[in-house]
Amino acid sequence: MITIERLTKRFDRRAVLDELTLSIAAGDRIALIGSNGAGKTTLFRCLLGHYRHEGRVGFDGAAGGRRDATALSRIAFVPQLPPPLRMPVGELLSFAEKGAGADRALMGQIAERMGIDLDEVRKRPFYRLSGGQKQKILVTVALGRNADLMIFDEPSANLDPAARAVFIDLLAERRDASMLIASHRLEEVAPLVNRVIEMDRGRVVLDDAVMDRLKAGEFRRAEIVLNAPHAPFALALAAWGFAANGAGTRFTGPVPAAETFRFLGLLARYGSLIESLSLDQAPERVN
Amino acid sequence: MNAMTSDPVTRETAPVQAARPAAPARTGLGLMLRLELSESLRSRWFHFYSVVAIGLMLLLIVTGISESRVLGFTGLSRLLVTYIQIMMAVLPLFIVVTTARSMVGDREAGNLEYMLAFPVSLRVWYWGRFLARLMLVLAPIGVALALAAGYGVAMGRAVPWAHVGLYSGLVAALSACFLGIGFLISAVSRSTEVALGASLLIWLALVAFLDLLLLSILIQQNFVPEFVIGIALANPLQSFRTASMILFDPQLILLGPASYVILDHFGVTGYVAWAMAYPTVLGLAMAALGYWRFSRGDLV
Numbered sequence: 001m002i003t004i005e006r007l008t009k010r011f012d013r014r015a016v017l018d019e020l021t022l023s024i025a026a027g028d029r030i031a032l033i034g035s036n037g038a039g040k041t042t043l044f045r046c047l048l049g050h051y052r053h054e055g056r057v058g059f060d061g062a063a064g065g066r067r068d069a070t071a072l073s074r075i076a077f078v079p080q081l082p083p084p085l086r087m088p089v090g091e092l093l094s095f096a097e098k099g100a101g102a103d104r105a106l107m108g109q110i111a112e113r114m115g116i117d118l119d120e121v122r123k124r125p126f127y128r129l130s131g132g133q134k135q136k137i138l139v140t141v142a143l144g145r146n147a148d149l150m151i152f153d154e155p156s157a158n159l160d161p162a163a164r165a166v167f168i169d170l171l172a173e174r175r176d177a178s179m180l181i182a183s184h185r186l187e188e189v190a191p192l193v194n195r196v197i198e199m200d201r202g203r204v205v206l207d208d209a210v211m212d213r214l215k216a217g218e219f220r221r222a223e224i225v226l227n228a229p230h231a232p233f234a235l236a237l238a239a240w241g242f243a244a245n246g247a248g249t250r251f252t253g254p255v256p257a258a259e260t261f262r263f264l265g266l267l268a269r270y271g272s273l274i275e276s277l278s279l280d281q282a283p284e285r286v287n
Numbered sequence: 288m289n290a291m292t293s294d295p296v297t298r299e300t301a302p303v304q305a306a307r308p309a310a311p312a313r314t315g316l317g318l319m320l321r322l323e324l325s326e327s328l329r330s331r332w333f334h335f336y337s338v339v340a341i342g343l344m345l346l347l348i349v350t351g352i353s354e355s356r357v358l359g360f361t362g363l364s365r366l367l368v369t370y371i372q373i374m375m376a377v378l379p380l381f382i383v384v385t386t387a388r389s390m391v392g393d394r395e396a397g398n399l400e401y402m403l404a405f406p407v408s409l410r411v412w413y414w415g416r417f418l419a420r421l422m423l424v425l426a427p428i429g430v431a432l433a434l435a436a437g438y439g440v441a442m443g444r445a446v447p448w449a450h451v452g453l454y455s456g457l458v459a460a461l462s463a464c465f466l467g468i469g470f471l472i473s474a475v476s477r478s479t480e481v482a483l484g485a486s487l488l489i490w491l492a493l494v495a496f497l498d499l500l501l502l503s504i505l506i507q508q509n510f511v512p513e514f515v516i517g518i519a520l521a522n523p524l525q526s527f528r529t530a531s532m533i534l535f536d537p538q539l540i541l542l543g544p545a546s547y548v549i550l551d552h553f554g555v556t557g558y559v560a561w562a563m564a565y566p567t568v569l570g571l572a573m574a575a576l577g578y579w580r581f582s583r584g585d586l587v
Contacts, residue, residue, distance in 0.1 A: 045587060083396060084397070099407060
């Protein structure tokens, strides 16, 4: 769907994107990771036509102009920081509906699930909302659009845990769109993605097509040792079909290969309890 | 519910899926115009500007300036010429300062990054903004001039419709000119401070080159007359000032030396046409230059 060839962006002669080459196929759900300054936001801005750049960005095979409105009609975007728009929320939703084809009813459903009452905030200036409310509105607008590619730049940074979980669910349900999600919380977006791209100093240093290696029906065997028994963790592992030793400190069980990231996400929450962890490198088929 | 324990596949809620429209959605000029109009209508600069533009006319009416006679002006003509001379000082400064900081301010705040991610062409976005601003700048002056005409009718006085028409045209031309300058400054500036500084500097330079100020000094210092006249012709503020007075009694003391010579060459009709066409073309050219620069650089 999107082909990026030798994309280079310099600021004051310093290359923030350095001959980056990448292709995004329809259906790709990509977690874009990397430290601050790795070039994630710059990559997004080049894709959206905000930045002038060297190299080529092609949408569906056509190089297009730098800022092609037809291509933009297929891309929904949620920025890292909500903009301080002065317009009332209702006007923003109306603009998204009329100018970008967002579905009014769908936006209502999404907002409801995100826990924001559109009727209550409709007349309030966008910039007067709390950080979380702004982010929910932006997510509502993005998901309310019929976009083929969704670009999220740290989308859940301002969301509370409950809203974050709903947001992840909403993304998971959105099966018709490709996604490019920049996040520092890999464990959070892990269940959603089939590809992880790590950037460093404007280059791709890791491009891992998760689904190729972690196919459904294949399992990994995991063994986890805790430094002390912990009932909630034991309960969580039991839900994955893990068996525990008598002391409740050693757990063994199978991890569906396709769910590896989700499993690691669970472990990340209990990281301080884990003394040792082993996970079979090669997937083994469980008959 | 935590993200790690949720299972999107087995959720009971209906999956979110947007309907596919027949044609790609796109933001048109009308929508952009409406968005910018309502955005500006809410802004403080517009409220303040409207109060100044309309309040000044009301003040002049209330203080009975139409009853006085100065340099041959009396009645509504006196009211209008006083109003327009004051607006000449206020209007350009106001337009150029508020416009110059608008786009660069939006860029700094992150509004541009978000809004330009919508399917709106740069051309529609930029010129939609320009048109909306022009309409908003002209509206309060139009109301003020209508108030003056209404006052004249109510008082049973002859309304100088030619003057009302002339002033409307001159104000529109001057507004287009400074709006264009403001858009150019906003497009090339990388920070609000730079944009504000540049707009004030340009305004000061144009005021300095008014006929009765620096131009008089240049003439006194025996500069080449063509050079002085060229500056007077090129200064949109000077064109406005001269054209706003020549329908009355074009005297040297009132117009200033350069304008007096120009008027002698152009004639009244020729000068009015110049004073309306030149600032408009200059403003549009500046705005077009701003668009060219804006569309070729980084947008955010």
